[in-house]
Amino acid sequence: MKLTMIGHESWSLQADDTHLLIDPVLGHGFGSDAERQFSIVPARSVDLQRMPAVDGIVLTTEHLQHFNPASLRQLSSDYGHLLKHQVVYVPELFPGAAEAIVRACGYQVRRIDTQAEFTIGSLSLRFYMPRTDVLFWDSRVASLHVERQRGEALFIQSDTRIADAYFADVNSGAVTWPQVMVMTNNFQGSGAQGPIGLDNLLPVPDQRYTRVPGLRLLDEIVHKPMRRLNQVPTLILAGNGYRDPFGKMHQPWSNLELAEICSELSLLRTVHSLAPGESFDVATAQPGEPAGWISTSCEVDTRPAQGQGRRTSLDTQQIKAYLDEMARTWLITRYGQVLMTQGEYLGRPVGPCRVALQLTREDGASQQWLLDVSRVEFVEVPDEGVGAIKRYPYGIRVEHGDFCRLLLGELQIWELLNLSASQWYVCDRYDSPLAFWLEYYNEQVDYGRALHSYERSLAIAP
Known part of the structure; x- marks a missing residue:
C-alpha cells in the first residue's frame, strides 16, 4: 500500500489497481465564507487530470477540514471519468444533512456500521469510533483501519481519540497488526491576533492548556496510545495543516519537529511526518516516491483577512426568539447546571443574570443580552462593553453579523x-458557554441549518 498526503488530513491510498481518497480537500482551502477561507498549509496544487482513477471515497467525519462538498462536486462534475464508482463510504453517525449534500453532488452513499468490514477493490476497511470518553463534537468521528492481503495493514486516526475496541482487536488478532499508524496532532493555541476556540478571556490558569511542552504533547498523541499495543508500529504524525484567515491559530510544535524529537530520543522506532505530495510505503514502513499530481505551491495569499464577511442581519425580535429558544435548552443541560450553581463572582452575589452575550458591531451599535436563569429568557440591556466581564461570571463576545449568519446556517459554529467569537468563564473549558454552543449549533442537531451551510459552501466554491 502506498499512502500519500494530499494536505492536512486528506489522503490518497493505492494498492494494486485500487485507489481510495480519504477525506479529500482538493482546493486551496475550505469554509462557508468566500472572503474568510481557512487555507491548507503548506500550500499545494492538486492536478486532478494526472490523478490515478478512483475506486471509492471514504469520509471519516463531517468536520469542515475533512468533509469538503466543493471537492466532491468537482470530482463528479469535472473528472467523473476518473471515478470508477461514484460511491462515498461514511460511518454510521454521519449527519443526515451531510449525506444529502453528498448525494446532491452525484454520489451513492454507503453508511457503514462501526467495526463492520467493508471492501473497496483489493482493500478491506473498518471504521472505529470511540463511543465513550469523548466530547460531543468528536463523538461521530471515525478512524480507519485498512488491510490488504498478505498481512499488510494501516491505521489512520481522525479527529477523535482511538477507540478502546481498536486496541483490543489489534492485540487479540481480530484485525491485522498495522505496520503503520497515522497519529493526529490537533493541538492549537492562541496567537497574537486574539483568542480562539474555548480560550478564556479571564486571567485564570487552565491546567489543560496553560503550557504544553513538546515532550508532554508527544506523550499525549504518541506514547500513551502506543503503550496500549503489544507491538509498536511505525508512526506518521499529521494534522494542523491549515491556517485561519486572521492568523489567530498558533501551533507551537510542527509535526516535523515533533517527529524529529521523538526519533532523536529513540523513544520509539523512527517517527515520520509527510508534506503534501510525499508518500509512504506501508509494507516496508519507509518513505516512497512522491506523487506527481500533487506539488507545493506559492499561489495562496498568506496575508491575514481584513474585516468581516458578507453582511447579514436579523432584527431584535428575531434575535430574541432564537436566544430564548436556546435558553430553554441551555438550562436543562449540564452546562445550565454550571450556571445555576454559580452564586458568587468576584466576592459578590451574581443575581439571576449569569451570562452576558455581547453582539459587537464596527459602527458602535452593539447589543448586549443577559441570560436570566429565573425567567429562562434573554433580556436586552445597554451595552456595558469591557465592563461586563467584571459583573457576570460567564460571557460571550461575537460579531453581530457573524452571529446572525450562524443562526441562518450561513456559518458553522466551529468557524x-x-x-470572531470569544468568551470568559469560571468553570472547566468543556463546561463553558462556547462549549455549549458547539453542541447546540452542531451540524448533527439542526438538519435544516446544517443543510443550508453545506449548500452555501457549494455556492461560493470557485
Missing part, C-alpha cells in the same frame, strides 16, 4: 469560534 465562528475561530473567526
